[in-house]
Amino acid sequence: MGWEAPETFLFDPEPDIRATALELYWQTHELGIISPHGHVPPGLLANPQAQFSHPTELLIRHDHYVFRLLYSQGIALESLGVGVPEGEYDPLEAWDIFCQHFYLFDGTPTGLWLRLELTRLFGVSEKPSARNARAIYEQIQAALDTPAFTPRALFKKFKVEVLATTDAPEDDLSPHLRAQRDGYRVIPTFRPDGLLQVLRPDWKERLARLEAVTNRSIERYRDLLEALQERRQAFKKAGATATDHSAAQVRIEPLPEAEVERLFALALKGEINPEEAERLEAHALFDQARLSAEEDGLVMQLHLGVTRNHNRALYARLGGDMGADIPHAVDWTRGLQPLLNAFGDPSQGKPLEMILFTLDESTYTRELAPLAGHYPGVRLGAPWWYFDSVLGIERYLDAVSETATLHNTAGFNDDTRAFASIPARHEVWRRVVANWLSRKVHRGILELEEAHRLMRLSAHDLAAQAYRLKPTPQPS
Amino acid sequence: MGWEAPETFLFDPEPDIRATALELYWQTHELGIISPHGHVPPGLLANPQAQFSHPTELLIRHDHYVFRLLYSQGIALESLGVGVPEGEYDPLEAWDIFCQHFYLFDGTPTGLWLRLELTRLFGVSEKPSARNARAIYEQIQAALDTPAFTPRALFKKFKVEVLATTDAPEDDLSPHLRAQRDGYRVIPTFRPDGLLQVLRPDWKERLARLEAVTNRSIERYRDLLEALQERRQAFKKAGATATDHSAAQVRIEPLPEAEVERLFALALKGEINPEEAERLEAHALFDQARLSAEEDGLVMQLHLGVTRNHNRALYARLGGDMGADIPHAVDWTRGLQPLLNAFGDPSQGKPLEMILFTLDESTYTRELAPLAGHYPGVRLGAPWWYFDSVLGIERYLDAVSETATLHNTAGFNDDTRAFASIPARHEVWRRVVANWLSRKVHRGILELEEAHRLMRLSAHDLAAQAYRLKPTPQPS
Amino acid sequence: MGWEAPETFLFDPEPDIRATALELYWQTHELGIISPHGHVPPGLLANPQAQFSHPTELLIRHDHYVFRLLYSQGIALESLGVGVPEGEYDPLEAWDIFCQHFYLFDGTPTGLWLRLELTRLFGVSEKPSARNARAIYEQIQAALDTPAFTPRALFKKFKVEVLATTDAPEDDLSPHLRAQRDGYRVIPTFRPDGLLQVLRPDWKERLARLEAVTNRSIERYRDLLEALQERRQAFKKAGATATDHSAAQVRIEPLPEAEVERLFALALKGEINPEEAERLEAHALFDQARLSAEEDGLVMQLHLGVTRNHNRALYARLGGDMGADIPHAVDWTRGLQPLLNAFGDPSQGKPLEMILFTLDESTYTRELAPLAGHYPGVRLGAPWWYFDSVLGIERYLDAVSETATLHNTAGFNDDTRAFASIPARHEVWRRVVANWLSRKVHRGILELEEAHRLMRLSAHDLAAQAYRLKPTPQPS
Numbered sequence A, B, C: 001m002g003w004e005a006p007e008t009f010l011f012d013p014e015p016d017i018r019a020t021a022l023e024l025y026w027q028t029h030e031l032g033i034i035s036p037h038g039h040v041p042p043g044l045l046a047n048p049q050a051q052f053s054h055p056t057e058l059l060i061r062h063d064h065y066v067f068r069l070l071y072s073q074g075i076a077l078e079s080l081g082v083g084v085p086e087g088e089y090d091p092l093e094a095w096d097i098f099c100q101h102f103y104l105f106d107g108t109p110t111g112l113w114l115r116l117e118l119t120r121l122f123g124v125s126e127k128p129s130a131r132n133a134r135a136i137y138e139q140i141q142a143a144l145d146t147p148a149f150t151p152r153a154l155f156k157k158f159k160v161e162v163l164a165t166t167d168a169p170e171d172d173l174s175p176h177l178r179a180q181r182d183g184y185r186v187i188p189t190f191r192p193d194g195l196l197q198v199l200r201p202d203w204k205e206r207l208a209r210l211e212a213v214t215n216r217s218i219e220r221y222r223d224l225l226e227a228l229q230e231r232r233q234a235f236k237k238a239g240a241t242a243t244d245h246s247a248a249q250v251r252i253e254p255l256p257e258a259e260v261e262r263l264f265a266l267a268l269k270g271e272i273n274p275e276e277a278e279r280l281e282a283h284a285l286f287d288q289a290r291l292s293a294e295e296d297g298l299v300m301q302l303h304l305g306v307t308r309n310h311n312r313a314l315y316a317r318l319g320g321d322m323g324a325d326i327p328h329a330v331d332w333t334r335g336l337q338p339l340l341n342a343f344g345d346p347s348q349g350k351p352l353e354m355i356l357f358t359l360d361e362s363t364y365t366r367e368l369a370p371l372a373g374h375y376p377g378v379r380l381g382a383p384w385w386y387f388d389s390v391l392g393i394e395r396y397l398d399a400v401s402e403t404a405t406l407h408n409t410a411g412f413n414d415d416t417r418a419f420a421s422i423p424a425r426h427e428v429w430r431r432v433v434a435n436w437l438s439r440k441v442h443r444g445i446l447e448l449e450e451a452h453r454l455m456r457l458s459a460h461d462l463a464a465q466a467y468r469l470k471p472t473p474q475p476s
Helices: A015-026 A055-059 A064-072 A091-100 A109-122 A133-144 A151-157 A174-181 A203-214 A221-237 A257-268 A274-296 A312-318 A337-343 A362-372 A390-401 A419-442 A448-466 B015-026 B055-059 B064-072 B091-100 B109-121 B133-144 B151-157 B174-181 B203-214 B221-237 B257-268 B274-296 B312-318 B337-343 B362-372 B390-401 B419-441 B448-466 C015-026 C055-059 C064-072 C091-100 C109-121 C133-144 C151-157 C174-181 C203-214 C221-237 C257-268 C274-296 C312-318 C337-343 C362-372 C390-401 C419-442 C448-466
Strands: A033-035 A160-164 A242-247 A299-304 A354-358 A378-380 B033-035 B160-164 B242-247 B299-304 B354-358 B378-380 C033-035 C160-164 C242-247 C299-304 C354-358 C378-380
Touching (some): A033 A419, A109 A133, A109 A390, A151 A160, A151 A419, A242 A274, A257 A274, A362 A390, A390 A419, A390 B390, A390 C390, A419 A448, B055 B133, B091 B133, B151 B419, B242 B274, B362 B390, B419 B448, C015 C419, C064 C109, C151 C419, C221 C274, C242 C274, C274 C337, C354 C362, C419 C448
Parallel strands (some): A033 A160, A242 A299, B299 B354
16 A cells, blocks of 8 residues: 555544544535635746746745754755755755655654645655655656646646735735736735834845835834835735734834834934834834724734744854744733724724734633634634644644634634645645544534534635635636 | 433543443432532522523623623624613513524533523523524523522522522622521622722722721721621621632732731822732732631632733723633742742641632643642632633643642532523533543543542532532422 | 553553554563663662662652652651651551552552552552551562562663663762672763752752862862863763753853852852842853763753742751642743754754753743754653653643654653652553554554654653663673
8 A cells, every 4th residue: 555645534533533524524625725824935826937946946945844853853954955045955965865854754744744745746655765765756856847737737726716925015016916817816915024123134125125115215113104004005905905923022012102213213223122122013013903903904913922043053044934933932911902902892993803823822722712702803813833733733723612712713824835735734724623523523512514514614714704805716 | 303412412432431421420410519619699599589580681691601702703792781781782682693693602611501501401402593592582481480490499400509609798698698598508708809909990989898897997908807807707607618819910928017008008098009009919818818727717719810801991881791801821839839838838737728720721730730739738629711611621630630639629610600500510510520531441540430439529529528518408 | 350450551442543552562562671860779779689678668758759649638748757767657557548548549640650560560459448558568578578679680670771860960979880880780860950059058068078079179160160070071981971950940041250250159158149049050051061062972951940849848847859849830942042052053063962851831832842843952851740641641742743753852761769660650651652653543644664663762762862872781
């Protein structure tokens, strides 16, 4: 028997649970994919001729899920082509290293995604190893060279209904518009972190690009806010329905205007300290929330509580996104209170719509499920990053379902840079949800028809609702 | 097949586990209910003629478990009759909204309790929905209008052995005494929060009521302490065996006397700040603990770690208990150390008996189970509020059983305002415990007879021991 | 049927899972025991004539897992012989109390170990109780009096390949050398806490012993550091491969040299305050890490986040290790960053090898698995103390396997003072791992051969790798 993923993949062995899980999963088979948050480069879909160059580029170089674990076992990132330009590493050698160490992914979410992707998409029938590395490389390469494996062809094959990318305010949105013009619904997401975190090394550079794209001079915080306001409108016109924000802390609260301008002036002079920069960011996030609540209705995603680039030597050498972002404890209850008091109760107008993502699982039952189970505008985002795994998803469902209920969640998003892994990630989510619902059916906690309703919501409809995505016809 | 709760409700489907769970659960069938902590209004049992007026009053208006989730999905609380006087809302319309949205409770603890309550107590055989809302309303109303559904009749039907209410020191205890006189063991619990939290808007009013009920003038902290001491004695005479305390922080430590009086004087003048108020509260809690340990032996319940009334706009509009109390992280290990050092070791006399309740599940294995597995006077309270659910109970049992053991817990309490839901809540607890014990039997971790012993303890005896409740004959 | 531990002990009842678990467990049957961290007194193995004196000495007096729980139920420690000299308590009476209360251990890890130890090692066939207490005492005593039950005989019987003890820098290492000379691989572990925590009551005394053993005068911090450096070399020569450190906080960062010497001088004068002592300790730990990374390659074990001797009255009366060490929350992400930035990235030379142990389970998924899944030198230590239980091990495996993978763990260590319980502890670990792997096989997450590979790693090889223990022939 070959390496494969059987029909009952990820289901409990207990026969009744397995049968119902399969029935629930089966109903999602014809549903398209809603991908409302991720990091696929929009250029891939803008150009009808775009192709993936080779297996190492497709599966290793840009996927920190993959290379992080290899690094942890002593493998140099550079040998995998990570952080070095094309041409300065050997893709075949990198691939060999990856296959020799493929056993490291046994039982991990990355291992499961790769198994699904390699078997389903490329027809690989053996687990990668030192022995078969080259044969698998050639098999994938042969596929990539055909028109059936262009990003656009895969977009249709995967039944993607909508794909949201993540974009800086200063980014060009023409790739999205070109894709849309040809019938591929690729929409941007407004992610202004790089402009709100004034201690980032590239802050000034980004500011200059924003000045160029808005044809404005940004000398005060107020100028920045207006420029962002303008770009939010441009994003919305390009189809955006959401913003996204990542910050180290949960602290979102306004400052007096004079104080904001004072801090911004310090930032421009390069004289702001970390504590001041954090307060300025907290104010700026509050302003972005206000724009969502009072002006443009963009759904606000918050991804909070991470120490970015924890490994400073590696960051200095190879830059960010090296798998060295490490979560830390946060306080959602008190950190969000000013924001929720300003925009969270319907008596103050339509409440701000927010989707909250955490990497601190202990906050689900302590803080996030109670918040989402109370405030009308609050939804819980999918388990994310280190947690989009079989057990991560199960713990998430366990933690949020009783207090917040699935109705106050935002369904699933794949959050990936790895375009070709999108169906695998949704399949793992759907299978784990199906199995989890089936367990409830067989304990008498859910009726079968209730489980069917919740299955469809989790697989598709909740994401559409949460991100205010109206259904569109698929490209044909 | 109708809507129901079968014999094997909440048990695992694995046949051996299910059979043993049923056997264990069955043994509790004849046991009465010990309800040592809750919020039923004592007046319900004081008056032989008391009745529940209508289904909306019974099931919706006063149950924040129910209306919280409806609010989270955008339903106005006022439309459910919450926070508005009888006569200013339409009970039938509120009921219709509730039934239309009943699917929101699928898989939640509230949904399970309602299923048990509606099917077992009222004979409802269909899940509520828009279609059958009025029919169900009428069916319940008809029952409520009969003598079999008075609170006193239900007290007997439910086999309640003892029901503890929660009462302020300034409250009148005659309802308890009237109920007791007629053979219904309804006892008060001493809950002085409103007098110890000097920044509450109604603090002065409560103080005045305490002055009236004790016929004392309270000008210093020492006067307050003496008045509370007197009321503790009155509570004890009325059958109380416990006190209850809720505070935002775990910080219980004494101050020098002069400092206490200085802070109290500031509080009286309305000039105390939050940090000072918190220190004064920490001292006052220490004094209450001292009275328990050295004077009256009342068991001290601590419910700590909540941001009350998180949604300030809602609080301003409708008051407290609106489902907007959100837990936050606390530090039991260091917060309780002064108290445990003063009263926790038997070498200092009989140790203070305490029951600790948390809403931060991460503290169970990190702090609370180690504390309860060491200090003789410390017991862990039942999973509470957001956690008296199938999974909440299972996580609790998993978290406390290995380090603290069930022997250092306080069994179950239903903590409810909803009198008619009491048997449902105890049934869910007992079924989940039975299933959990059965799993252990079939892994060889427990012998069957050990599981039987632990079943009876959890269902009944531990609560009686923890709250020092001597058995009494039931009313007949 | 007697009291026993069947072949399928601790396995799930589902037949497929059970069968595969048994197959996986069976493969470990012939493997020896690696015990790389524990607290067995080395003298036990130094002397060929050493014997265990009686059952109370063997099983109760020195095992805080056992007496902690009895104390929590109101039993005086002194009545169990805890903290009192031999001759000042009655071993038979202590044993009777233990057996009368043996039911308290139902379902606990201690109960499972005792069941394995009593049935397998001593042939006891009934669960201890008041009724059979004396008979069991005599049965064990009879065994202890035979040559088959000397520590050395048991060492061979248990197939211990290597046993690491925990030793202070000032300790005499000749017991280890005597054991080794006779073919028993007993190695020390360098644990300098007592010299780095300057507020300990016995600090000066330890310092004096270190001066004596190194024949140095220690007047400055630099003298202390050099003395420790010398002792690390002596430990290494005696076979040590690791150091061990316990601290209340995760804070390991260097100070300027002048500041270090200032603090050390204050410590010598007895004038240092707790905050200063903590900073000095943080610096001293950083120096120990530097020695590991740059000089001697000893693996650094960190056991952090505990409030030691929480019950001060008990501590004053009976001393430490009374079961009153209570964990508290810690911040690994930010606390370890200075250390990892100094020694964690391979670009700075071979990375420091560390094994991290936590008592705050919420840090596994939030902090520790991401750290170990990134940094090459970081491994996660086994679930420890309150967590070396069936559920503790399962939660650990769940929490670390997806993000860090088992490859970045250090396998198992028994961490025990109770020499005779070593096989029982390893058996529980191996059985729970086997069952956990089997569950994954039957959900399609692992192939059977992958599970076999991970089983062997977890049972034996990972510990050897993590602690740099080269295989040695067993004594024969």
